Amino acid sequence: MKAAYLTGHGGNEVVAVGERPPPPRRGGEVLVRLRAATVNRVDLYMRDSGAGITHTLPMTMGLDGAGVVEELDADERALHVGQRVVVHPGISCGRCEFCLRGDDVLCTSMRLLGEHRDGTFAEFVSVPARNVFPLPAGWDDVQAAALGVNHLTAWRMLFTQARLRAHETVLVFGIGGGVSLAALQLVKTAGAKVIVTSRDAGKLERAVQMGADGAVHGATQDIARAVLEMTDGRGVDVVIENVGAAVWSAALKSLVRGGRLVTCGATTGDQPGADLGRMFIRQLKVFGSTLGTLAEFRDLLAFCERSPMRPVIDSVDALDDVTQALDRLGSGRQFGKVAVAIA
Structure with a gap:
């Protein structure tokens, strides 16, 4: 099969596009013929170093994806061959204490596509059946692929961790990035208000056109004061x-x-001043969050079935041009998801 894979660590010179062995489908797994995927920050991290993430090279890149069921177990009842589907990228064990209580995103042996095992920048991927979900009706493959990381991450941040209520106001940093745009969309559909920040005036203008109730230019304004x-x-x-x-x-x-x-990331550094005095005097609550559970993904997809919301797509490149997609995300100029068309 054709795939984009890492041969080492560095720049785009370590990203190859060519033939790779198709993934073996084990019992309980579903083989998906992929049609689209999107580029995420972790793809750049894995290309650059992958430090701290256990992986073996060569490794196929890509976390999220959407496509069509190619093959599955004969006794599988929830899915069928030819069905359009979207993939949850976190492969959990299903047996640890966190999985058993339904918090599989905290699995002690979680393995992520494109990080710990071969990912979705390929013609095929094989994952456990529980990680494969019917694609929302009326959605195209690129839109659906975008849900698997950014919108799922924003969904957990807003509704599980923050427990957002409709009368509240949310501040979203770095509008233009995938998670931030997903958060803007979800906050507005929940009926709450949202203020966004960016160092790019054009991105702020587009966010306001999308419904942001306020915008702060991080390069020229004091954010907190504004x-x-x-x-x-x-x-x-x-x-x-x-x-x-x-x-x-x-x-x-x-x-x-x-x-x-x-918080779900630290692109400018992960060791800020804690400001503990402010935190305990004002009784602030800080939550870390990453991705989302299988149940949260199911809820997000059900929401998408009845919502007019669609992910913002910045650009779509062919699999052969995956380095162009990586450069687009790395530049920071994107507004929305950078996608890869596979078929």
Whole structure:
């Protein structure tokens, strides 16, 4: 099968596109013929170093994906050959204490596609049947593929960790990135207000056109001061951020007393000043979050079935041009998901 895979670590010179052995389908697994995938920050990380992530090279890249069921067990009842499906990228053990209580995203032996095992930048992937879900009706393959990481991550951050309520206001950092845009869309569909930040005026303008209730230019404005002005000195109920050290202080200062901050990344550094005095005096709550459970993915897909929301797609490149897609994400110029068309 054709696949994009890593031969080493460095730059695009270690990304090859060519023939790889098709994945063996084990009992209980579903073989999916992939049609689309999207590029995520971890793809750049795995290309650059993959430090701290147990993996073996060569390894097929890609976390999320959508396609068609090619092969499955004869006794599989929830899926059928030819069905259009979307893949959850986290392969959990199903037996540890976290899996047994339904929090499989915390599995002690979690293996992620494109990180610990071959991923979705390929014509085929084989995963446990529990990781394969029917694609929402009316959605195309690229839109559906985009749900498996960014929208699922934002869904857990907002509704599981922050427990967002319709009357609240959310501050979303770094609008234009996949998780941030997903958060903007989900907050608005939940009936809450959202303020966004970016260092790019064009991205802020587009976010306002999408429904953002306020926008802060991070390069020219004091973020916390601007947020307090927009909320009549109160602050926001929830902060969604994946930037890390560069915005941590502003994020904490933007919260109302008792507010909640949820973080899923640290692209500018993971060792910010904790500001413990502010945290305990104002009784702020900080949550870490990554991806989402199988049940949360099911709930997200059910929501998508009845919602007009669609992920924002920045660009689509052919599998042969995957390095172009990687460069687009790495540049930071994208607004929405950078996708890869496989078939």
